[in-house]
Amino acid sequence: MTTTRPRNLLDPGFELTLRPMRYPAFYERYRDAIRNTWTVEEVDLHSDVADLAKLSPGERHLIGRLVAFFATGDSIVANNLVLTLYKHINSPEARLYLSRQLFEEAVHVQFYLTLLDTYLPDPDDRAAAFAAVENIPSIREKAGFCFRWIDEVERIDRLEDRADRRRFLLNLICFAACIEGLFFYGAFAYVYWFRSRGLLHGLATGTNWVFRDESMHMSFAFDVVDTVRREEPELFDDELRRQVEEMLEEAVEAELQFARDLCGEGLPGMNTESMREYLRCVADQRLVRLGFPARYGAGNPFSFMELQDVQELTNFFERRASAYQVAVEGSVSFDDDF
Ligand SMILES: [Fe+2]
Ligand SMILES: [Fe+2]
Numbered sequence: 570m571t572t573t574r575p576r577n578l579l580d581p582g583f584e585l586t587l588r589p590m591r592y593p594a595f596y597e598r599y600r601d602a603i604r605n606t607w608t609v610e611e612v613d614l615h616s617d618v619a620d621l622a623k624l625s626p627g628e629r630h631l632i633g634r635l636v637a638f639f640a641t642g643d644s645i646v647a648n649n650l651v652l653t654l655y656k657h658i659n660s661p662e663a664r665l666y667l668s669r670q671l672f673e674e675a676v677h678v679q680f681y682l683t684l685l686d687t688y689l690p691d692p693d694d695r696a697a698a699f700a701a702v703e704n705i706p707s708i709r710e711k712a713g714f715c716f717r718w719i720d721e722v723e724r725i726d727r728l729e730d731r732a733d734r735r736r737f738l739l740n741l742i743c744f745a746a747c748i749e750g751l752f753f754y755g756a757f758a759y760v761y762w763f764r765s766r767g768l769l770h771g772l773a774t775g776t777n778w779v780f781r782d783e784s785m786h787m788s789f790a791f792d793v794v795d796t797v798r799r800e801e802p803e804l805f806d807d808e809l810r811r812q813v814e815e816m817l818e819e820a821v822e823a824e825l826q827f828a829r830d831l832c833g834e835g836l837p838g839m840n841t842e843s844m845r846e847y848l849r850c851v852a853d854q855r856l857v858r859l860g861f862p863a864r865y866g867a868g869n870p871f872s873f874m875e876l877q878d879v880q881e882l883t884n885f886f887e888r889r890a891s892a893y894q895v896a897v898e899g900s901v902s903f904d905d906d907f
Contacts, residue, residue: 575659577800578793579734581727584659592796595662598789602669605785607778609680614687614771621688623768631831631839632769635759636688637701638708638827639681642752645715646786647674649744653722657737658793666789673782680775707830711752711823718743718816734804738797742813745790746855747820749783754851755824755844758871759831762839765873791858798860810861817855817864821848843870 575584578592590596624632655667689695697704702712722740725733757780764773798805828844835841849867857863869875 578658578660578663578796579728579737579801580659581657581729582659585661587661590662592660592662594792595660595666595789598785598792599662599666599669602666602673602782602785605778605781607676609676609683609775612680612683612771612775612778614684617769617771618687620763620768620770625836627833627836628763630833631759631836632688632763633694633698634701634705634707634827634831635756636681636685637698637705638711638752638756640685640698641702641712642748642756643674643677643681645712645719646744646748647671647678649715649719649740650674652719653737653740654744654790657722657725657728663793670786670789673786677779677782680779684772684775705830707827710826714820714823715744715748731804734797734801735809738794738804738809739812739816741790741793742859743816743820745787745794746813746852746859747817749790750787750855751817751820751848751851752824753779753783755827755848758844758847758874759839761873762871765838794859805860813859813861814856814864817852821845821852824848846870847874 574586574591575582587596621629621632650667650671655664655671658664658667685695685698689698701708703709718740722736725736728734728737757776760769760772760776763769825841825845825848828841828848832840832844846867847870849865850869853863853865853867
């Protein structure tokens, strides 16, 4: 155990000192996250069951695939958080935030477990959804993408040199920009498409809260990237930019393959072409946030994403404020989160 404090955020070790505080912004993010506590028991999925019976065969196929993705998505993110992010981001303030994020990922896992139990009453259908990472090619591909970026850093115990730090940064950027920030944003679009047609309100309510959490996870990760850029600007060279662009392109392609599987020949208001445009628009937003040039020049084709239900969230947070004696400010909209 050394008493020397690390110079930079990615210097190896398990720094314990909170005073004087070196990264107060991470501590504030932890406090903000605590104010957004919600529980799965508050989501009422009753009316969804009646809605499911009204869906066309194509829509039923889409929702089946979507929940199969949700079955394991957040568990993968939680694993990477513990195995990689917690290990290498050497600041007790940041580790406080990551502890809180881990709790939120657990709530997401519980939410989707409850959703699958409700949507798929047949135990065989449920088991098949949880096995989708192995058996359904479009979901296996996305999981494989995540696992590859976990494997890239798995054997690194300490970020000793520039190559290690670059690999870590790519993992961090991958989970924020491509997984939480693209795969999940793709999935949320299908949910809001249903809601824009008055369907699956329970799923949409839970999604509002997950959406808000995911936006915060992504913002925190990008703040970590900004901090590393300030401390070790030499890591952010053309090579890193090229690697991030390639990674995002691959993520867009994997999510598009998922869209082809979900949409088939296309459904009213939802098809592979609009999803391509949407994903490219999201990918551009991620690149710009990371300080890289936009690549696709795409616009958002989904008006229902811009109409993200601020009203429902406002009610939610007013209710929470009285129930938990914490004041919560702010709302979520598509533009804010990008
Ligand atoms: Fe999550
Ligand atoms: Fe997350």
